[in-house]
Amino acid sequence: MSSLELLFLLLICCFIIYVIHWIILDCNVELWYKTHFGVPISSMRGQVVWVTGASSGIGRGLALVLAKNGIRLAISARREHLLDSLKRECLELSNGLLSESDVLVLPMDMLKLADHEKHFQIVINHFGRLDVLVNNAGRSQRANWEEIKIDVDHELFELDVFSVMNLSRIVVRHFVKNCDGHGHIAVTSSIAGLCEVPFSATYCAAKAAINSYYRALCLEQRNIDVTIFCPGPIATDFLQEAFTAEPGQKHGGSTKGQKRMTSERCGVLYASAIANKLNLSFCAMFPVVFLAYACQYSIFTSIFRRFLVKGTLNRIREGKI
Numbered sequence: 554m555s556s557l558e559l560l561f562l563l564l565i566c567c568f569i570i571y572v573i574h575w576i577i578l579d580c581n582v583e584l585w586y587k588t589h590f591g592v593p594i595s596s597m598r599g600q601v602v603w604v605t606g607a608s609s610g611i612g613r614g615l616a617l618v619l620a621k622n623g624i625r626l627a628i629s630a631r632r633e634h635l636l637d638s639l640k641r642e643c644l645e646l647s648n649g650l651l652s653e654s655d656v657l658v659l660p661m662d663m664l665k666l667a668d669h670e671k672h673f674q675i676v677i678n679h680f681g682r683l684d685v686l687v688n689n690a691g692r693s694q695r696a697n698w699e700e701i702k703i704d705v706d707h708e709l710f711e712l713d714v715f716s717v718m719n720l721s722r723i724v725v726r727h728f729v730k731n732c733d734g735h736g737h738i739a740v741t742s743s744i745a746g747l748c749e750v751p752f753s754a755t756y757c758a759a760k761a762a763i764n765s766y767y768r769a770l771c772l773e774q775r776n777i778d779v780t781i782f783c784p785g786p787i788a789t790d791f792l793q794e795a796f797t798a799e800p801g802q803k804h805g806g807s808t809k810g811q812k813r814m815t816s817e818r819c820g821v822l823y824a825s826a827i828a829n830k831l832n833l834s835f836c837a838m839f840p841v842v843f844l845a846y847a848c849q850y851s852i853f854t855s856i857f858r859r860f861l862v863k864g865t866l867n868r869i870r871e872g873k874i
């Protein structure tokens with residue numbers, strides 16, 4: 554065998570091993586590696602992280618992991634009573650690493666853009682600093698493409714895109730003006746923003762838009778760390794609140810019984826992606842991670858489009874396969 558053939562064989566073997574990881578891991582390879590061998594979450598101890606959408610689901614899971622590692626928190630959402638009980642749990646879990654003033658409950662409606670600056674000032678006045686903003690608040694969608702009303706497109710983009718852009722810009726301006734251009738912004742995107750799924754057209758578009766907006770920030774502000782975190786199906790109550798095709802309507806469904814990653818596991822992976830300043834990460838259970846990887850290769854995308862009918866893809870994303 555010539556050395557060229559040997560090299561070729563070696564490359565094929567490496568690719569096969571790489572693809573096996575798409576099947577056995579519950580996140581992308583880089584995130585898995587960094588979670589085990591990279592910077593520990595506790596390296597952020599003493600920093601201040603502002604998590605929006607912290608009252609339930611992924612935001613709550615993330616806040617608990619950060620608190621356990623002694624990271625100071627501002628927690629935001631509309632349901633204040635859930636934030637209050639989250640604060641109590643955070644303090645308990647921190648095992649003395651955090652005191653009462655280290656967790657700030659900051660009720661906030663992300664849709665009231667005019668109040669964003671005021672809320673940001675409350676965080677700065679309270680802690681004197683902000684290290685990481687985690688834009689997590691958002692709502693999903695279940696609707697047939699052709700039935701979606703334009704008002705729903707507007708409403709969904711208002712929350713999942715424009716409110717995120719507005720708050721991020723306020724914080725980035727602060728990083729540029731007061732922190733020598735250094736800082737860290739994270740956003741909860743979705744695997745649906747990397748490869749489209751059926752029955753969530755506006756949502757897929759919104760998450761893809763936010764990915765692109767954040768990647769553009771990386772080009773302009775090289776000292777600002779950007780973490781785009783893309784979960785696949787996670788066991789939260791998001792279906793209750795999901796948009797449908799009709800304005801003002803909520804889906805009201807439940808994910809009970811579906812095969813989904815827990816919000817606790819998602820919180821650990823998210824916190825690790827932030828601690829390691831990873832630019833793009835994703836997490837889910839098999840076969841979603843495999844699909845997320847595979848759809849980055851056009852050969853796989855054409856196969857999926859041809860052979861995976863929308864019903865099958867939907868069952869995969871609903872954790873029924």
Ligand SMILES: NC(=O)c1ccc[n+]([C@@H]2O[C@H](COP(=O)([O-])OP(=O)(O)OC[C@H]3O[C@@H](n4cnc5c(N)ncnc54)[C@H](OP(=O)(O)O)[C@@H]3O)[C@@H](O)[C@H]2O)c1
Pocket residue numbers: 605606607608609610611612629630631632633661662663664689690691692693712741742743744783784785786787788789790791792794
């Ligand atoms: N679960 C999944 O499978 C999945 C997959 C990929 C991506 N994601 C993304 O993960 C993020 C969190 O979703 P989740 O699954 O954890 O669902 P969730 O449990 O419903 O959490 C959504 C959070 O957003 C907050 N929120 C909603 N509207 C708000 C508003 N107008 N102002 C302020 N806060 C608002 C909610 O708090 P209040 O109601 O108290 O305001 C809640 O804390 C979303 O961006 C979602 O798109 C979820």
